[in-house]
Amino acid sequence: QEGAKVLRMVPQTDLKILDPIWTTAFVTRDHGYMIYDTLFGIDAEGKVQPQMVDKYSASPNAKTWTFTLRKGLAFHDGKPVTSADVIASLTRWGKRDSLGQKMFAALDTIEVSGDNGWRMVFKEPFGMVLEALAKPSGSPAFIMPKRVADTPADKQIDDYTGSGPYIFKKDEFRSGDKVVYLKNTHYVPRSEAPSGLAGGKRVYVDRVEWIILKDAQTQVNAIKTGEVDLLSWMPSDHYAALRIDPKLEVVEATTAGSYFLHLNHHIPPFDNPKIARAAIMAINQEALLRAQMVYRDLYKPCTSIYPCGSLLASDKTSYFTGKPQFEEAKKLLKEAGYDGKPVVLMQPSDFNLLNKLPPVMAQLLKQAGFNVDMQSMDWPTLLMRRARKDPADQGGWNLFITGWGASDNMNPMYFAPLTGNGEKGWFGWATDPKLEQLKSEFVATTDPAVRKRLAEAIQIDAYDNGLFAPLGEQKPLSVLRRGVVSGIVKAPVNVFWNIKKN
Amino acid sequence: MAAAGAAPVLQVRDLSVTLPAGADRPHAVQRVSFDVHAGQTLCLLGESGSGKSVIANTVMGLLSQGIKPVAGCIELQGEDLLQLAPQRLRQLRGASMAMVFQEPMTALNPVLRCGDQVDEMLREHTSLGAAERQRRVLDIFAHVHLPEPQRIYASYPHQLSGGQRQRIVIAMALILKPALLICDEPTTALDVTTQAEILKLIAELQRENGTAVLFITHDFGVVAEIADRVVVMQLGRMVEQGEKLAVLQSPREAYTKMLLAAVPELGRRRRPPRMAGDALLDARAISKTYVSGSWPAKRRTVHAAQDVSLAVHPGETVGIVGESGSGKSTVARCIARLIEPTSGDIFADGRSVAKASGRALSPFRRRVQVVFQDPYRSLNPRQTAGASIIEGPLNFGVPRAQAWARAEELMRLVRLQPEALHRYPSEFSGGQRQRISIARALACDPQVLIADEAVSALDVSVQAQILDLLNEIQQRLAIGIVFITHDLRVASQICDRVIVMQRGKIVEQGDVGDVFFSPRHAYTQALLAAAPGRGFSFGTPEQQVTA
Amino acid sequence: MADTLPVAQQRVSMTRRVLRNGAVRFGTIILLLLILAAIGAPWLGTIDPTLIDPGAANLLPGTHAEFMTLGGDTFQHWFAMGSDSLGRDIWSRVIYGARVSLSVGVAVALLAMAVGMTVGLIAGYFRRLDGLIMRVMDGLMAIPGILFAITLMALWRASLTTIIVAIAVPEVPRVARLVRSVVLTIREEPYVEAAVALDTPTWKVLTRHILPNAIAPLIIQGTYVCASAILVEAILSFLGVGMPPDIPSWGNIMAEARSQFTQYPHSVLFPGIFLALTVLAVNILGDGLRDTLDPKFNKRGG
Amino acid sequence: MLSFLLRRIVATIPVLVIVALIVFLMTRLAPGDPAAVIVGDTGTSADIARVRTQLGLDQPLPVQFAKWSAQVLRGDLGESLFMKQTVASLIGQRIEPTLSLAGLTLVLTVLVAVPLGVLAAWRHGGWLDRALMGFSVLGFSIPTFVIGYLLIWLVALKGGLLPVQGYVRLDQGLWSWLRNLILPGLTLSIVYVALIARVTRAAVAEALTEDYIRTARSKGISERHVLVRHALINAAVPIVTVIGIGVALLIGGVVVTETVFAIPGLGQLTVDAVLSRDYPLIQGITLFFSVIYVLINLLVDLSYLLLDPRIRY
Ligand SMILES: Nc1ncnc2c1ncn2[C@@H]1O[C@H](COP(=O)(O)OP(=O)(O)OP(=O)(O)O)[C@@H](O)[C@H]1O
Ligand SMILES: Nc1ncnc2c1ncn2[C@@H]1O[C@H](COP(=O)(O)OP(=O)(O)OP(=O)(O)O)[C@@H](O)[C@H]1O
Ligand SMILES: [Mg+2]
């Protein structure tokens, strides 16, 4: 390996699950982008662009879609990528991903057509095909060889052959320690310049090593001494020190993420939208973000449920201002007859990325007249507990806070918590037929203007029903060694192609 | 013997040593002076607690904390030991002066093999090879009459009998043939035949090397055998000093005279007739086999006692005498049920206790008390003497104040100050500890008292008083006593019956008069013949030389 | 009662001797001061230790600053020890934190020692129970402490007691092993045999004759357990199974400050100093007590 | 001795059974759900339920336990719920780093602590004794991460002498292996040096009051031999015990140090497994530790027999 260029970087967390449809964990998704390719990608403007696909077309009623693959695509084992591989991969993905499930529910047939192409015929107009195939987060529709994709969806794959820009080195993979990827020398990038998840994915290093460093201080130390070249998620506590270090550079590599307060509509008191709104009125985005992120540069209040500055972002937010309205909240509570029973706010104390928000939120809610019972637990407990529908004092919950990437909330159909179908929906189980109606209208159209209008209506509806509320945006930054690493592509998720190392 | 004019090997001048607060008296020794010449033996005699061991330890520079020489000087071959640099003192120890400590049980390192502990002397002070050193060690073991030197070499101290350990300590002191040898009661745990051999060995050493010997003993027989000069101590002061014959036969001081008068004789003593009653303790054919070492080490079995039967009746004293290592202590510990005999049966109060354990032994424990051969180790170093003495009575339900009052009384009876109850075992002299052990056993008002070498560290006058005390208690309460001793004179004085043991077996037993004055077994005969100072009459000027 | 007897004028009574020992006095005074501070926290220039003001985050020690609560009230406060990343007053947190930390440290040490000692004594003395008990201890040692804590919190409510138990139980096998090892050697001493011959009840043989020999290493282990319990408490609260994280303790003040340690070491330093003081006090006290109470140490010695 | 060994080995079996049962129950009693972790944020309750079925977590506990036990009896610890790897291979990957770190720490600790303790006991109350006292107070009360960060800052960042993180396998060369272990080893040794040195001091000071020390001195042997051959060996039983406890702790969980220095050891694996509720992994690790601890303690107990011939079992 003399002279081989090795890029050493620290991923966000430890990589454990290698099957991208098994989990929606960010790190598994990022791993997927290393070794798999996607049919479409979202570019820097938020527009869908073909990636593996060469040509595609849709019937005007959005019922029939045809696609052709690019020439020269091959898997890591040398076999060409065929439409059979694509159909198998999409079928497996469609069993798990929420948008994929919707798509396959509407789908009539999917079949091979023409030379290396396939056709999808829908029972009713489906306007979200490209958005689904380009879905950047959650479980993206990665393309695998048919033999792998034929693995039942309820079994993890153990063959990590893809057609992406990097090859996974299985024998060097050690969870908790190191993940190694080699350059896929046979990869044929698109000719366009890279833009977001679209464009040419060129590789300039021979080997990428993900070094798992869990301790923030250690990450900082390691990049200072050059033991690693890149921190894909800057530990925010160290921002001040990293920013002034002349040998380092802090860059924005992904679009902003948002924190959301989620309310449980299944049980009192937030089954009453008035009380839910009162809770949302207690939000003080500035105070919350400041507590979590510490540095002004790292956060931005944003009242839209879509990422501020994205295609669908809107400032029509009903009563929500992101600033505390304690008096109004108290009035609402009185009107609604809040009985003073404590509301349970879950705090994941081991989750550094958001564990400082709940204490502040608890104090704000108290100010607004709530009786708050903040309960600490570890993240797995929170995940389990949020699935429980029991009353709050019997192991249930009322509130919790979690974070979403821009790739999640950039589109209402990507955004998991945006459900109004009661107990079938996402945790919080709001019943909101209007929301469901708006969403189905959204799916059916491909017209950007109509979409924009519907997205706005969805946002207002979500606020009025007190579904959830954004606590503001945080800027995920990456740190790299100045003069050593360059060419980072800004995309909705962290991607590691196009990076050069001197 | 060395020329009288030569400079003494050891010269002690006006030595005074202080004791810490709370001790018997302010000074352990006061203004003591004496010389020990090359090839000569100086015997240090005196009351228990009179400061003999303190003198010996001062010479070696090994006093424990709180005890300090405050005046005088000690010169070893011209060097003042009290002023010497620690480095130099270390060089002298072992090579130029060696000491046999009074209590061999505590003097040995429990986790090192005996052989290695002796070997250490050679390793430190000579440049011999390992094989040669081992040969020398085995050699000296044979010289001090240790049986099976190989086994002893590989044994740990706790696997040896009291006398065997004492001989290890002696071997250690002798192996380098030092210029000055200090022996602090080196033969208390040895039977007379072995003792005679050891004394002979020391005499040989003196002859060959001109070793000067400072010999501390209570045994006037031994003094008569080996001493050139004698120093008599009392309460830290030197009361008399002189040539052996002068002191032993025409003592000037009252204390010396009193002491000499107390020397027991080997002779019949009229004992009250045996009382009626069933045996208090009846041991039948008990054997004890020690198995030590298991895979991968070599397995060794020692038949410490074989087929020993013995019964004690009310008011009776049964003596056990015999070779060191012959199993006396083993038998004592078996019949006291501190260890379980390998076979045989023990009856007390009509019930068998041989296999009982735990609470079931409780009534038995109340009736049988033991004075251990090793008084120091058998006292908890973290408890005051008083706490140790009242422990038994408290266990038996006696109120604390009453137990304490009794303890004070017992202290007086064993000739100790009651104040000493507040002291810890380490703050006593060897003989004092032994008396505390006796007091502890007596505090329980036992029906059977097993005394293992219970008076060996006592000077003859205190010894006589203790024996009288035992006798008195025995007569009053009709208790049975098992008395293990090496001192045939003592045995002849207080026993009704004696048992003679050799190599784990009883070789002869019977009434004391029969056994001692018409011994049948060859070993008994040898034993009696070896009694030191036999025929020497103390306190009277003429020396009778009888066979 | 020994003191009532007309003896030993030169000998100072046990309590007097203990009290006269400088180390004991020094240790006691420090501990008392810490306890007093914990009790008197509200009167020591503190503010509510859970109050947050993101605007006053990471102030350096000795800063005078305006504190604005989330409700909008403001007041001047002197941050003697600075503030943490949420703008909470470290002095207040440290002083209030003494309540949890001292209780946890001392209680865990006492509990672990008491149970461990009992187990160790029994296992070491009774040959027949040794194997069984020590194997159980081996098994106990193998159970991950966090899992134990999480399960315990699920079964009982999270409370100070639960935390103390959760931290103390994993320490028990270690204390037990240490005690047992000493018992194994002392069991064979002649003075134990002598005590048995005096029909001393077994518990008394264990406590009076054997245990005192194990005290010296035990005191050291006890101080160690005390210190580590205070630190472990933070780990538990970090995992959400301890005290709620807004209730301050020295451990969680330090743990929370960990990510900023290189920039703002003061938030680790001050609780650290208090912890060290506690450990020092316990240490000195333990040593002092042992040195005065243990006749062996006191009297003999090379 | 042979029978002792046999007895010990046989006694291990019920321990394993009981530990297995207890840990199994604990994992299931602990709140938290691996299925919820696997599904991630975008999943719904239905997804969680589906994953639970896939993983067999919806079956009755006795059935789950029976299945798992049967598997273990076949010598198979099963597969992690998260990773497509067997528990055995996951543990296997972590053994080397853990043993390396534990071994180095142990060597550092014993080499420093025991002599320090002996000297402090020898000069009881002297300056070294006081210094040791101060050191142990600090060692007990400074959190590990502080020691780690300070060492890294001093040695690796300022001095540029050693790497700040990572573990290099031994087969990559002795020096690279050692380089990466020095700082974490030092970090860990501080608290153990404090503990072991203090225990050594106490035990040796105790032994030094014994009469055989006087005998040893009377032989004129050097003070070093008096201290080592006589005092230390007699004091060895509690010291070895504490060292044994230290080894167990080092192997079982030095999570903070492993995290700070990014050493992929068993401590991190354990905490990870617990925090993600990876049941088979937790159970496997615990069984593994049970065996290891039984072995360590067996070694310690055997060493007692060598150190103190009076001890019998
Ligand atoms: N550490 C100590 N603390 C206090 N007093 C002590 C200490 N050691 C010895 N003594 C006292 O010093 C005196 C002399 O003791 P020493 O051991 O020299 O007596 P001894 O003549 O050898 O008696 P024995 O024949 O009984 O062995 C005794 O009264 C004893 O009680
Ligand atoms: N624990 C043991 N393990 C092995 N052998 C032992 C043990 N205890 C004693 N022995 C051996 O048993 C034999 C008898 O010992 P015992 O102590 O009964 O002798 P003794 O008659 O009391 O001798 P002494 O007069 O010297 O005290 C000795 O040879 C001794 O070496
Ligand atoms: Mg003496």
Ligand SMILES: [Mg+2]
């Ligand atoms: Mg004997």
